[in-house]
Amino acid sequence: MHLLIPVFFNAPQGGLHENVRATVLFMLVRRHRVTVVCRPGPFAEQMREHGAGVIATDYAEGSFAAAMAKIRALHERAPIDLVHAHPFMARRLGMIAARVLGLPCVVTMHGKYLDSLPRTIAQLDAVFTVSEGIRHYLLTEGEVGQPEKLQVVPNTPDARLFKAVKVAPPxxxxxxxxxxxxxxxxxxxxxxxxxxxxxxxxxxxxxxxxxxxxxxxxxxxxxxxxxxxxxxxxxxxxxxxxxxxxxxxxxxxxxxxxxxxxxxxxxxxxxxxxxxxxxxxxxxxxxxxxxxxxxxxxxxxxxxxxxxxxxxxxxxxxxxxxxxxxxxxxxxxxxxxxxxxxxCFNAREMHQRLLGFYRLAVAAYKTAPRPQVAEAEFLELRLRGLNQRQLSPDRLAVRLECEHAEELQFAWYLLRDGEVIEKLGYGPEPHREIPLPGPGRYRVRCYIKDGEGRKIAFLSPEVAGPDESTSDSVTSGA
Structure with a gap:
């Protein structure tokens, strides 16, 4: 089996990394092939050292098209059997790859968040939660449909490594x-x-x-x-x-x-x-x-x-x-x-259970495959980049580079310190100059919509607005 694991993270190391590492090592020991899609850095290098393939991406807006091209090329060389995605940007990329290539897709939910699951669960073959409590949250507060797809596969420590040994105190x-x-x-x-x-x-x-x-x-x-x-x-x-x-x-x-x-x-x-x-x-x-x-x-x-x-x-x-x-x-x-x-946390039993779900998902998908979806259907793959420039302390320029931008509509919400303070409705221009009204930390939420009503949204990088002295001088000068 060839397993593709997209994983998105901000911190260089953490519990998410250890969860993925455990899955990768288990699969490799059993002579399966694994390719991890992640940011370049220490974790990517560690995956290579373990023997996994790595597709490097920073998951920035505009990076999906390049990452998808690498995934497609890999699939042509060494066919992928299953996508096991982790949350947020990795889940978005993983689901796109699975739908474009015609592959089963499973997702692990590590915490108390929804990550669009109520809307996307129909396109997933299974959802793994790391505890029964997270599964309960998704079904009750999250109102996620198709509860039969939610399986509990907890984190498990490697008991061969994590055992009592005598060591001197600090x-x-x-x-x-x-x-x-x-x-x-x-x-x-x-x-x-x-x-x-x-x-x-x-x-x-x-x-x-x-x-x-x-x-x-x-x-x-x-x-x-x-x-x-x-x-x-x-x-x-x-x-x-x-x-x-x-x-x-x-x-x-x-x-x-x-x-x-x-x-x-x-x-x-x-x-x-x-x-x-x-x-x-x-x-x-x-x-x-x-x-x-x-x-x-x-x-x-x-x-x-x-x-x-x-x-x-x-x-x-x-x-x-x-x-x-x-x-x-x-x-x-x-x-x-x-x-x-x-x-409760036998690593071998849990990983064997996970592998069993992988095999079931692959076999089930072969009996009832979903239609493949053209890359052009995904706005994420038409976005080629985001260029943002602060023209002055009180003015921001944002430009989106998109394939066939003339077919799309663009809207912009200005956020100050996390709160929306201005909404600029949909228009045909993929660029905008936006005034920054006074001190604060600003971001722009960018929306892209096509003629079929499909849309995506994302946040631009944060910038600082004019300080008090600059703001006062701008106001008095006006």
């Missing part, structure tokens, strides 16, 4: 209890970071000099995060490892007395026999124990929830207090967590 720990935070330090993880700050502040007051915080992760918020932790930690110490993978990540788990982490990282820590506070970008499950383990499994360890609205104040403090009671308590919780992983 040099900076000085005999203290090591508690690790394992997560990306990016804006989409803000809820995790906010709850962690509460834990650090509580420990500074309740356990001064007794805890060493080990932070495993990196991201755009690193500087602000480190500054905040420094202000809160008191007499407790802290160290930063950056993002880790493989054995060094396992060792970081194993040198910890406990871990605070979301999703897949929670599972990896538990697989190592380390007690874990499950804290995801959407919710707080807390210290995984006999009372809440089923809820944690259901939500993919914090992947479903209402963030602060669903958080009970004082929860992380109480869980930290429990961890600090005794080494025996931590060992008991660690053993229980490992038992949960072994029962």
């Amino acid at each position: 040099e900076e720990a000085e005999g203290r209890v090591v508690v690790s935070l394992v997560t990306r330090l990016d804006l989409d993880k803000a809820f995790i970071l906010d709850i962690f700050y509460q834990a650090v502040a509580h420990a500074a007051e309740r356990y001064p000099g007794r805890i060493h915080w080990q932070v495993v992760g990196q991201g755009k918020l690193w500087e602000a995060f480190a500054e905040r932790v420094e202000a809160l930690r008191g007499e407790n110490s802290v160290s930063y490892t950056g993002w880790l993978q493989g054995e060094v990540l396992r060792d970081a788990y194993c040198r910890s007395a406990a871990v605070i982490a979301p999703g897949r990282c929670t599972l990896e820590a538990m697989s190592c026999g380390v007690p874990a506070i499950a804290l995801g970008s959407k919710g707080y499950n807390g210290l995984v124990d006999g009372e809440n383990w089923q809820q944690a499994v259901f939500t993919n360890f914090g992947g479903v929830g209402e963030k602060q609205a669903g958080y009970k104040e004082g929860s992380v403090e109480r869980d930290l207090d429990r961890l600090m009671r005794s080494r025996a308590e931590r060992r008991r919780l660690g053993r229980f967590g490992r038992q949960v992983v072994r029962q």
Whole structure:
């Protein structure tokens, strides 16, 4: 089988990458062929080193036509059997490729979002969710039709790698209890970071000099995060490892007395026999124990929830207090967590199940194939590029390069600090000069519509509007 996996990401590493990596390695070991469509960079290089093919694309607007040409050429050389897409831009490209080439297509949903699923599920052969809670969300709040297509295939840690091993604690720990935070330090993880700050502040007051915080992760918020932790930690110490993978990540788990982490990282820590506070970008499950383990499994360890609205104040403090009671308590919780992983997250069983779904999807599609769709039917493939230029502090020029632009209509919404402040209706011109009325961060939402009523929309890059002094001078000059 030749599997095509389009995956879109902003951060260079994270749980999404590990999910894809696990699938790729499983398929390659079983002598299947895999091609990953992703941004150039460390992850793409790692995929090549593992033996997977890579089609590099930045998923920018205007890049779909070039990526599709590479996918078509690959399909002619080595026929693709199935497209397994991941969300957002990758899902859009994957579905286009599948419809143009006449291939079955499946999608994995990693979190609490819809990504146009109610509208597109009819063109999909299966949808995999990484927890039962995400499936429940899609069917209830998301009102996704065809529930029979939604299958739960959870993240699973590699138990051969993530197991208990003896490693020395960090040099900076000085005999203290090591508690690790394992997560990306990016804006989409803000809820995790906010709850962690509460834990650090509580420990500074309740356990001064007794805890060493080990932070495993990196991201755009690193500087602000480190500054905040420094202000809160008191007499407790802290160290930063950056993002880790493989054995060094396992060792970081194993040198910890406990871990605070979301999703897949929670599972990896538990697989190592380390007690874990499950804290995801959407919710707080807390210290995984006999009372809440089923809820944690259901939500993919914090992947479903209402963030602060669903958080009970004082929860992380109480869980930290429990961890600090005794080494025996931590060992008991660690053993229980490992038992949960072994029962519910067997990697071999889950990957065999995924491969079984792949084979079923391919066989079913052969019996009832959908008609192939011409590339000209997809506006994404007619868009060749977006050119944006700030002519002056208070004026922005946007131009779309499109194939057969004379057949299309274009509309523009101006957003300031995320809010729409002006709507410029459809017209035949694929370009527009737009005034920026005062200070703020601006983006343009561009719409393209063809004669059949098909349309696509996307956001232009963000620019800064005129500052107060510039804005005042423009107004007085007028």
